[in-house]
Amino acid sequence: MPNKWRQALRNPLALSGFIIIFGILLLAILAPFIAPYDANAIDVKAILLPPSLQHPMGTDGLGRDVFSRMLFGARISLLVGIVAVGIATSIGIFLGAISGYYRGWVDVVIMRLVDVMLSIPTFFLILAVIAFLTPSIWNIMIVIGLTSWMGVTRLVRAEFLSLRGREFVMASETLGARDFRMIFIHMLPNSLTPIMVSFVLGVASAVLVESGLSFLGLGVQAPQASWGNILTDGKEYIQFAWWLSLFPGVAILLTVLGYNLLGEGLRDVLDPRANNTR
Amino acid sequence: MERPLLLKYLSLRMGTLLSLGLLLTACSKEPGGNAADFDQSYPPSSGGTLIDATAGEPSGLIPMIAGEAAASAVASNIFNSLLKYDKNLELQGELAQSWSVSPDQKTITFKLKPGLKWADGKPLTSADVLFTWKLVTDDNTRTPYGSDYKLVIRAETPDVATFRVSYANPYAPALDSWAGLQILPEHLLKGQDINTTSFRFKPVGSHYYKLEEWKPGERISLVRNPNSTQGPPRIDRLVSRFIPDPAAQFLELLADNIDSMTLNPIQYSRIVPSREDLQKKLALYKELGNNYTYLGFNLKHKPFDDIRVRQAINYAIDKQELIDGVLLGLGEPVSSPYKPGTRWTNPDLSPYPYDPNKAIALMKEAGYTGRDKEGYLLRNGKRLSFDILTNQNKQREMSAVLVQRRLKEIGIDANIRVMEWASFIGRFIKTGDFDVVLLGWGLSLDPDQYSIWHSSQQAPGQFNFIGYNNPRVDKLLEQGRLELNPDKRMKIYHEFASILLADSPIVYLYAGYGLPAIHKRVKGIDNPAPPAGIGYNSYDWYIPPPLRRNEISQ
Numbered sequence: 117m118p119n120k121w122r123q124a125l126r127n128p129l130a131l132s133g134f135i136i137i138f139g140i141l142l143l144a145i146l147a148p149f150i151a152p153y154d155a156n157a158i159d160v161k162a163i164l165l166p167p168s169l170q171h172p173m174g175t176d177g178l179g180r181d182v183f184s185r186m187l188f189g190a191r192i193s194l195l196v197g198i199v200a201v202g203i204a205t206s207i208g209i210f211l212g213a214i215s216g217y218y219r220g221w222v223d224v225v226i227m228r229l230v231d232v233m234l235s236i237p238t239f240f241l242i243l244a245v246i247a248f249l250t251p252s253i254w255n256i257m258i259v260i261g262l263t264s265w266m267g268v269t270r271l272v273r274a275e276f277l278s279l280r281g282r283e284f285v286m287a288s289e290t291l292g293a294r295d296f297r298m299i300f301i302h303m304l305p306n307s308l309t310p311i312m313v314s315f316v317l318g319v320a321s322a323v324l325v326e327s328g329l330s331f332l333g334l335g336v337q338a339p340q341a342s343w344g345n346i347l348t349d350g351k352e353y354i355q356f357a358w359w360l361s362l363f364p365g366v367a368i369l370l371t372v373l374g375y376n377l378l379g380e381g382l383r384d385v386l387d388p389r390a391n392n393t394r
Numbered sequence: 395m396e397r398p399l400l401l402k403y404l405s406l407r408m409g410t411l412l413s414l415g416l417l418l419t420a421c422s423k424e425p426g427g428n429a430a431d432f433d434q435s436y437p438p439s440s441g442g443t444l445i446d447a448t449a450g451e452p453s454g455l456i457p458m459i460a461g462e463a464a465a466s467a468v469a470s471n472i473f474n475s476l477l478k479y480d481k482n483l484e485l486q487g488e489l490a491q492s493w494s495v496s497p498d499q500k501t502i503t504f505k506l507k508p509g510l511k512w513a514d515g516k517p518l519t520s521a522d523v524l525f526t527w528k529l530v531t532d533d534n535t536r537t538p539y540g541s542d543y544k545l546v547i548r549a550e551t552p553d554v555a556t557f558r559v560s561y562a563n564p565y566a567p568a569l570d571s572w573a574g575l576q577i578l579p580e581h582l583l584k585g586q587d588i589n590t591t592s593f594r595f596k597p598v599g600s601h602y603y604k605l606e607e608w609k610p611g612e613r614i615s616l617v618r619n620p621n622s623t624q625g626p627p628r629i630d631r632l633v634s635r636f637i638p639d640p641a642a643q644f645l646e647l648l649a650d651n652i653d654s655m656t657l658n659p660i661q662y663s664r665i666v667p668s669r670e671d672l673q674k675k676l677a678l679y680k681e682l683g684n685n686y687t688y689l690g691f692n693l694k695h696k697p698f699d700d701i702r703v704r705q706a707i708n709y710a711i712d713k714q715e716l717i718d719g720v721l722l723g724l725g726e727p728v729s730s731p732y733k734p735g736t737r738w739t740n741p742d743l744s745p746y747p748y749d750p751n752k753a754i755a756l757m758k759e760a761g762y763t764g765r766d767k768e769g770y771l772l773r774n775g776k777r778l779s780f781d782i783l784t785n786q787n788k789q790r791e792m793s794a795v796l797v798q799r800r801l802k803e804i805g806i807d808a809n810i811r812v813m814e815w816a817s818f819i820g821r822f823i824k825t826g827d828f829d830v831v832l833l834g835w836g837l838s839l840d841p842d843q844y845s846i847w848h849s850s851q852q853a854p855g856q857f858n859f860i861g862y863n864n865p866r867v868d869k870l871l872e873q874g875r876l877e878l879n880p881d882k883r884m885k886i887y888h889e890f891a892s893i894l895l896a897d898s899p900i901v902y903l904y905a906g907y908g909l910p911a912i913h914k915r916v917k918g919i920d921n922p923a924p925p926a927g928i929g930y931n932s933y934d935w936y937i938p939p940p941l942r943r944n945e946i947s948q
Contacts, residue, residue: 158799160719164664177660178719178792250811333786338810339795352641352658352788355648356665 123385130381136374140367144190151184156339164357174359176349185341186363192342193371196257196326201318203261205311208268213299215269216276223273230266238263239325246334253336256329260322268314275307309386313379320375327368343368432675432914436938443631444916444937446654447643451611451636454594457576458530458537468614468634472599473576474623476504476523476557477569481924481931483736483839485569489518489577489600489623499564499878504572506555511621512579513604518623520551525580527559529588536589541845542571564876566883570840602627602933612636627933628918647911648672650943654912658788659722662909679919681908681927682735686728687790687834689782689797689901693861695829697760697778704898705746706756710804711797712748717904720792725906730891731835731843734905736925737880738841740888743895745902753804762805771805779807780829783822785815793903794832824854826861837905841887844871847894862899915941 124130143150152172159179167174173182215226241263249255279285280303288302329335330344338345343364350360452465455472478488487493490504510518529535531543545568548560561568579598583591597605600623603616615633618626635652637643644661646652657666657678666672689711691698698704717725726734729743757771757778764772771778782798784790794810801808808830813822822828835846845851848871849863870890877883895902910928912919918935919928 156795156799158719158796160715160796163719163722164660177788178795247814247817333812337812338791339798352644353660353665354641355645356660356668 124382127381127385129377130385133374133377133379133381136370137378140190140371140374141194143187144194147184147187147191151181151187153181153184155184155188155341156180157184164353164360166357167359173363174357176346176357176360177353182346182359182363185346186343186367189341189343189346189364190367190371192253192336192340193323193326193344193368196253196260197319197322197371197375199257200260200264200322200326201315203258204263204265204318204322205268205315207261207265209272209304209311211265212269212272213276213304216273216280217295217299217303219277226269227273230269233263233266239328242325242329243332243334246329251329251334251337253340256326256335260325264318264322267318268311271310271314272307275310276303279303279306313383313386316375316379316382320372320379323368323371323375327364432941436917436940438628438918438934438936439938440626440628440936441630441939442937442942443633444629444654444935445633445635445652447635447637447646447652449636449638449640449643452614455597455605456578456588456591456594458539459535459589459594461538468616469576469597469599470601471603471616471632472597472601472605473578474600475573475576477573479573479839479926479930481920481926483925485573488573489523493569495878500562501558501560502568502572504557506557507623508555510600510623512581512600513598513619513621514579514582515621516579516581517554518577518579518600519554520557521554522580523557523577524549524551525584526575526578529578529583530575532588534587534589539574542567543575564878566875566878567840567842570838570842603632606631624933628936629933647676647913650675650913653916654910657909657911659720659724659906659909662724662911663722666911675914676911677914677916677919677921679908679910679912679921679923679928680724681910681923682733682925683725683837683905683907684733684927685834685836686731686905687793687832687903689903690831690833690860691899692826692829692831693863693899694826697773698829700760701897702756702760703778704901706753706760706804707801707806708746708898708901709749709753709756710806711746711800711901711903713745713903714748715800716793716796719796720789721904721906724909725904728902728905729895730888731837731846731894731902732841732887732891733837733839733925737884738887738891740891742888743892746895746898750800750804757804757806765805769805770807777807778805779809781809781811782830782832783811783813783818783828784832785818786812789906790832790834797832797903823859826854826859831860832903841883842871842875843890844875847871847890860899862897864893864897867893867897915943 125134157180159175162175162179164177165171165175171181171183173186176182176185211226215223242259245259245263246255249259285298285302288298293302326335326342327344327347330342331348333348335344336342346364347361350357350364354361448464448467450462450464452460452462452468454460455465455469457466457469457473460466474489476488476490477485477493480486487507489506489510491507493502493504495502504523506520512518527543527546527549530537530540531546545561545565546559547562550558552558577600582598583593586593595608599619600621602619602622602624604619606615606617608614613633613635615631617631637646640658643652643655644657647655662678666676666678689707691704693699713727717723717727727745728734729745730739732738761773762771762778764775766772766777782794784794791810791812798808798810823831845857847858847862847867849858849868851858852861867890870886874883874886874890877886908927915937916935917938918931920931921928924930
């Protein structure tokens, strides 16, 4: 694995993605130390100021410092992305593993369930569910998690189906290993590669979904900052206060781009077939 | 691979060229071009089209059934009432030439103007008025406006030009109510179900304009009614486009595709003044606000039944900060539930000043003596913690953020919950399942606010959803309805307002100004706006021929 990491960092795609994500993570973690102002500090005398030395990204409709809000917004966006995809991936691994391992009617039931879930446009499903719940950052993570596990399930199932026929699996089956051991000790570690790639790519889309929800007012609630709701605040003034739309827009773009580059790069490096040809 | 790409490129280029060409022609067609000076004055003339935007599409154009602002905005140009308000908010005849109140103050007799006609040429008589009264009081008519008219115990038409109503007791808001009832034609509606009739999509009225065309999802256009009971208006055609998003409305205003809209404070005091091209073509007006924003407590929930807690919260909120921050100074503080500056507003009252120390002292009296590690006030070891509910309205959301911060400063833990309107009303207001709401009340012209504050009006769906109950206020509200002498009536409502302020069942936050922007091609608008707002003489507005836009071809 360490070897592969080094290899990954030599891949320009993965490296650039990694740098972007690492940078944003760093800013998010260090937000309280970097932010020049309290993200929720209101100053009615400084409403909608353009970017300046005092306010590097200007101020919003309540005179709050956009730069500080962007930093704290980064925490929300990344947290939602990672936790939501964590939930989705866990569900996906579990269902995919039992589906691919046991096959038969278990597999049929789970795969039809996946088909049903995939036939519903995810964003509208999320909108419908959120409408019944209190919008809060925790509910959003859970709802995104519960509605985006289908891809991972299919991936893991496919891996398991192909692993079932491999010699080492058959060997341990012959030795009388239990199902639990078979799944978690032998098969799962061997299917981690696609899971990692899909995790990283999944975070990108979860960040987008969170921004979308916040933009529609169904996500993170005021006064908490998130990139999505900074963007909504800016929508009305887009011709006049461009900084309210530009900075969160660029931040969302960079984050999604970063995760996608990292994911693609990882796939190139970690894919065993690609590796063998070298 | 090469060829398709090239083709694609070429077609793209063609596309850009084509659209550029279109743009150029569009520009050259701009009315008057750059030479037009919209500030120049012109003599009044007839003709032209005024285009405005409404956020919602009406569900129908019978106002008593539709009940929404979008419907009444359009319908008010189609239908007449017996009475109307003039520029100084005094009652004036509209269909009625005169009216008289009997000495016992229980009977009102309206005399209609002679020769009134519907847009289709049929005569408009007192029978139509009687018919409309029967409709609005019929239990099968699904209207929220029936209650005022149900107090009439007898309505009669001694002759075609006379309409007489009698009340069991003197009812002071009666005249105001007859300014609010738009008269419908009996000959077109007789025997039909008013709730479902197709008349709502093809109304026939008696006012300045009649319906020309309704394109669902797009626009309603009205043209001049040749049989108008009020004489001819100057502008030929009124078009209302349905544009739900205010930001999109503003872009349409900038692009010259609509002539008027209501601005928000940022657009009004920052965006328009910062751009010379906009200043050249837009005239900005400032009207007395017709609603106020408040923070309302659920008085049935603890601890909001405690007047000290309510007053403490009132002292903790800085109203001037809200006016400066949310309205950019374009509003006024409120201390009576009436239009600031009108007769019903009690001039001796002033809002609770911002005084956090007094707020903390009051909270202490109410038992909040402790503080936890985060600095929140504690009573019996428990924080005062609640949700401020509001609907998706930018100004209300911003106000909630400011209020929340001030409450946090004295140690009250408030969270903000923003909801879509229908679920807000259905799930929280009608069920009474809320602690604190941030909402607004419209300011009507009659001071009667029985439905909002009387203790009998607390059933689900009624307006006293905060559960206000004060016997003295009940008494005053009942008296105010019986008193027709304006001076005595004024005293009653002044006392009512001062009790309301002291009780603090709601915290008045502010009354924002109405901020209409109208293209300068439209002339004849009063500036500064009179108490009734600029729209009172819209029939007198005109668009000089050189400034008219090209008529939109269908």
